[in-house]
Structure formats: structure tokens, C-alpha cells
Amino acid sequence: MIDTWDPAQYEKFQREREQPFFDxxxxxxxxPLMRNGPTSPAFFRTMDAxxxxxxxxxxxxxxxxxxxxxxxxLGAEATLPWSRVEEPAQTLETLHCGGLTIAAVETLVPAVDxxxxxxxxxxxxxxxxxxxxxxxxxxxxxxVRVRIPMLGRKQSLNVATSGGVVLYELLRKYxxxxxxRS
Numbered sequence: 001m002i003d004t005w006d007p008a009q010y011e012k013f014q015r016e017r018e019q020p021f022f023d024x025x026x027x028x029x030x031x032p033l034m035r036n037g038p039t040s041p042a043f044f045r046t047m048d049a050x051x052x053x054x055x056x057x058x059x060x061x062x063x064x065x066x067x068x069x070x071x072x073x074l075g076a077e078a079t080l081p082w083s084r085v086e087e088p089a090q091t092l093e094t095l096h097c098g099g100l101t102i103a104a105v106e107t108l109v110p111a112v113d114x115x116x117x118x119x120x121x122x123x124x125x126x127x128x129x130x131x132x133x134x135x136x137x138x139x140x141x142x143x144v145r146v147r148i149p150m151l152g153r154k155q156s157l158n159v160a161t162s163g164g165v166v167l168y169e170l171l172r173k174y175x176x177x178x179x180x181r182s
Contacts, residue, residue: 042160048080050171053122055082056091059129092126092141100124104134104142105166107156111145114169119144121174125166130159 047055085091096102101120105127126142128134139145148157148165157165 043163044080044082046160046164046167050167052080052167055080056085056088057082058085058088058091088126089137089141092124092138095124096141096143101144102126102142103144103146104128104139105146105148105162106133106139107147107150108133108139108145109147111147114146114148114166117144117146117173119170119173121177123170125163125170127159127163130156 043055046052092102099122101123103117103119103123103125105125126134126138128138146166148162150156156162
């Protein structure tokens with residue numbers, strides 16, 4: 001069976017949700033001319049795929065005006081609400097005051113293992129630079145620090161891959177909380 005996107009079904013799904021699922025504050029700062037291209041298009045597609053509410057782009061994250069975004073995002077940049085954020089710490093404070101749990105995805109210790117984390121929805125995920133991570137002013141504003149378990153020699157993933165792993169685990173947990181008990 002092939003799944004197809006039905007705009008009416010999507011709008012019904014959005015209306016039926018009692019509260020937002022999650023936002024993503026993208027503190028992703030890839031170099032615009034990276035070998036593999038910008039990271040933000042992958043976040044547009046993944047956020048759209050899991051039903052995310054809003055993508056916030058900060059630092060040097062390219063916006064849909066960048067020629068490479070539309071090529072990789074494949075239309076998700078037109079359907080997923082997004083904003084350019086100049087003051088990420090202030091945006092996090094606003095989101096927190098609006099009732100969102102701020103979760104910093106980092107390799108820092110102490111951080112809760114992604115698979116042990118029990119999120120309180122709605123959630124705003126914050127991802128940092130692939131090498132430098134998140135600045136202390138951002139990490140301090142997070143209610144929780146979450147890390148993806150690393151069992152190999154390398155202790156990090158690229159930001160786009162991390163985003164996919166965390167977003168789908170968050171979706172799994174959200175669905176488990178909201179599914180009828182058997």
C-alpha cells in the first residue's frame with residue numbers, strides 16, 4: 001500500500017490535536033558551503049514528516065531563500081511554518097513561557113539518555129552546531145538535556161541524522177502516550 005498525502009486529512013489531524021506536539025528550535029549553524037550542503041533542509045523534511053509545528057532557524061542556518069534549501073526540502077519549506085531567529089535565548093524564553101518544555105539535544109554530561117527520557121509535551125527541541133554544540137546561554141535555558149547513546153568510537157552524529165533519530169523517538173513516545181490502551 002502506498003501512502004499519499006491528503007491535505008484534508010492533514011488539516012483534520014492538526015485540528016484534532018489537543019495541544020501542539022513539538023516545535024524545533026534549530027540552532028543549526030552549518031557552513032553554507034559544506035560538502036554535503038546545508039543541514040536545515042533535512043530538518044524541514046523531517047519536521048514535516050513527523051507533524052512538527054514550527055521550525056526556528058538561528059545562527060547561519062540557511063532559510064528557504066537559499067537555493068539549496070528548496071532542492072533538498074522538496075516542498076516542506078513551503079508547508080512547515082518557520083521563522084528566522086536573531087535572539088535564540090529570548091525565543092527560548094518566550095516558548096518556555098508559552099508552556100513548552102525546552103530540551104537541549106547535546107553530548108553533554110549530565111544528560112538523560114534519549115531512550116530513557118520521559119518528555120512532557122509540548123516540547124521544543126534545540127540542536128547545536130555539529131562541532132561546537134550549543135552555547136552555555138542556550139543550555140542553561142533547557143529544562144532537560146538529552147543525548148543520543150553512542151556505543152561506537154565516535155561520540156556524535158551529524159545534526160541532520162541526530163534530528164531524525166530524536167524526532168522519530170519523540171513521535172514514538174507521543175503516540176504511545178496518546179494511543180488507546182488495549
